[in-house]
Amino acid sequence: MKALCAAFAATTAICAATAANATDLEVTHWWTSGGEAAAVAEFAKAFDATGNKWVDGAIAGSGGTARPVMISRITGGDPMGATQFNHGRQAEELVEAGLMRDLSDIAEAENWREVIRPTSLLDSCTLDGKIYCVPVNIHSQQWLWLNNSVFEDNGLEIPSNWDEFVAAAPKLEEAGITPLAMGQQPWQTTLAFQVLLVALAGPETYTKIFGDKDAELAAGPEMAKVFQAAATARDMAKDSNVQNWNDATNMVITGKAAGQIMGDWAQGEFQVANQVAGEDYTCLPGLGVNEVIQTGGDAFYFPKVDDPAITEAQGELAKVMMSPEAQVAFNLKKGSLPVRGDVDLEAANDCMRKGLAILDKGNIIQAPDQLMSADSLVQVNDLFVEFFNSPSMSAEDAQEQFAAIVGSAD
Template structure:
C-alpha cells in the first residue's frame, strides 16, 4: 500500500480539534440519497462541521451503488479520489490491493476500535492488518417479518423451523393469503437461499461454502438439501413476484396481503414509515431455523490516500466521527440497523433492534456471526455473481434438479475464482 508519511504522523488531536489552521475539507462519495439515510448523512456532516472542517457531498443515486462505483473508479484512476467512499466487504480488499487506501491505525487506536467492535467486523476493515475503512452499522439479514393479524386469521404461530414454516404456509395459503412476500430479483432470491443454507448447513459449513468456497461443501449432500427446501419455498410465493422490489414485498406484509417476508432489517424502515409498532402491528423474528445465528451486512466507508495535510486532518476527524456514539445512535435509528459498537446505550432503540444487538453480541462469541453472501460480505463480487446465477435460474425453473444445482454451484464458483 502506498503510504504518505505525513499522513501517518498526524495526531488524532490535530484531526479532531477545530482550529483555523487545521480546518480541512472532506469529499465523501455515497449513495444514501433518500429518507432516513439522507438525514443521517446530514447529521454526520453537521458533526464534522462542528469540529471546524467542511463537507463536500459527492452523492450518486442508485440502490446498490453500482453507478457510484463507476464514478469512483474514474476519479481514482485519474489521481483525484474523494476523501472517503461508501465501500464494503471484499471490495475494500480490492481497493487496498490497488494501493489507493490510507492507514487509519492512529485513529483506530485512539478510538479503541478493536475493543468496541467485534473482530469479525474489524477484520473486513483492514488491509494487510491495517485499518483502511470504518464500519458504520450492522444489518442482520436473517430476519422474518410477519403480520400477526394474518397469522391469527390462518390459525398459525410464527414459524421457528423450516418444517414449521412449510406447515404454516399451507394453512396461510388455504386461508386465502400469500404465505411469503418475495421480490423475484437475484439478490432477493439469494437472501432467502442463504437463510435456508444457514439453517441446513449450520454456521461452520455455511462459512466453508460461502467464505472458504469449499467445493465439497458447495456440491455436497447438505447443499442438495438446501436447494430442495429452497425449491419448496417457491410454492408459497405469488405469480407476480418476478421483478418486484423488496420494499413492495414488505408493503404486502404491512397491508395484510401476505403473511411473511424474509429480508434484512432495512425492511423495518418500511414498517416504521407506515406508522407500525413492533410487537403489535408486526413481528420480527429470526428466519426459520436460524435462532442463535446472525448473518451480517456491514455498511462502511473506505478512506483514500490524499495529499493536502489539512484535508488529511479532516479525513481523520471523519473517520473518528463515524464511530462516535452520538452518530452511531442517530444513523442506526434512521436506517433500521444496529450500531456496530457493542458498548452502546440502546435505550432509544425498539425491541427488534434490542433483539438484534443481543444476538450480535452473543453470536460474536459463539462463532455463529457469519457474513452475508447475498449482500457482498462473504466473498468476491465474482463468486457472488456466479452463485446468484445458479440460485436464480434454479428458483425459476420448476423442473430443476437439486442435486444438479449443487454440482452447478460448485462448478460456477470454481470458474469465478
C-alpha cells in the first residue's frame, strides 16, 4: 500500500478546462461492442449537457484486459477522471491506498441510499462506511439467449429450459448449426459454468461455494452434476470458433448458432441488429430452471486529483450517472436494469420486464466479484479456460481442481 501511495504522490493534473466552467474529463471503460457503444453514448450526451466534455477512453477487449491498464495508470500517477470497474472488490486495494475519491457527500445529498435497489449495490461501493463509487446498472449473467427462427426452421419447439435446449442439440448439429455459441475469453467460460451452477444446483449452493468458500460442497455429488452439464456445454460449443463475447452473440443473431449463455448485456447487440425480444429471440433467465437476478454490474470510480476543476467535473458526472433520465436512457440501450427503483420503464422490452419481475420478487444473488477476491477468480477463470479448451480433461478432474481453488480462496 505504501508503494501505491508513493506512486500517487507524483500525480499531476490530467485535463485542462476548455472554457470557463467547462472541463474535459477522461472516462475509461471497456464498452466497445455495438450495443455497449450506443449505451455509453447516452452517458456522454448527458454529461456534455452540463457544459463539460466527456473524453472517451474506451479500451478494447474485456474487463480483464482493461483493468490492469486502468490500475497501472492510477498507481503510476496518470489517473483518468473516472473509470469503470465491476461491482465488488476489484478496486478495493486502490480505495485502501487512498487513491479513490470519497463520494459520500454526493451520495447523501442525492439520497442514493433511498433510491438504489437492492441496497447491496451501494454496499459494494462502501468501505469503512464511506462510498467510493457510482453503481450504474444491474447486470445479471444468468441468461440463455435463443434464435427463434433456428428452432422453427428445423421443426423444433423453442426450448423453455436447459434440458430442452440440450435435447435439441443433435438435430441442430445435423443441420450444420452450432448449438451453443461461446467465445474464448477466460471470463466467458467461467460465466457459463457459474450460470449452470446456479441453474442446476441452486442459488444457495452457489452462494455457499463462492461466498462461504465451502470446498466440501464444491467437491460433492451435487456439484458433480454441474460439472457433467459443463462437459455437455463444452461439447455443444466445440464448433464455436470465436474469441469475443459479442462475436458469439452475433452467431446467434445470424443463425449460425442456436443459443448463448451470456449476461443481459447481450441484449444490446440484439437491439442494434433490430431484433425484437419475444419475437426474433427468446431469453431464459436462470436457463429456465432457477430464475434469479445476479446483482452484479458496472460502477464508476473517481481517482483523486489535485485539479479543482476536474474534481468538480467528477461530481457532476457522478450525479448525471445516477439521474433518472440517464439511468433509463443508458440501461435501455445496454440491456441491463437500472439501479434506481423509482424510474419509469414503460419502454422496457420483454426480456427487461422478465428481469424486473424477478428483481421485484427479491430473487437475487450476488455476483462473483462481490463474493470472491480478484486473485481467486483469476484461478477459477484459468481452470475453466483449460477445461473448455481441453476435451481430454474430465469433469471429475476439473471438479477436483475447482474444489481445491475454493478451499484456498479469499
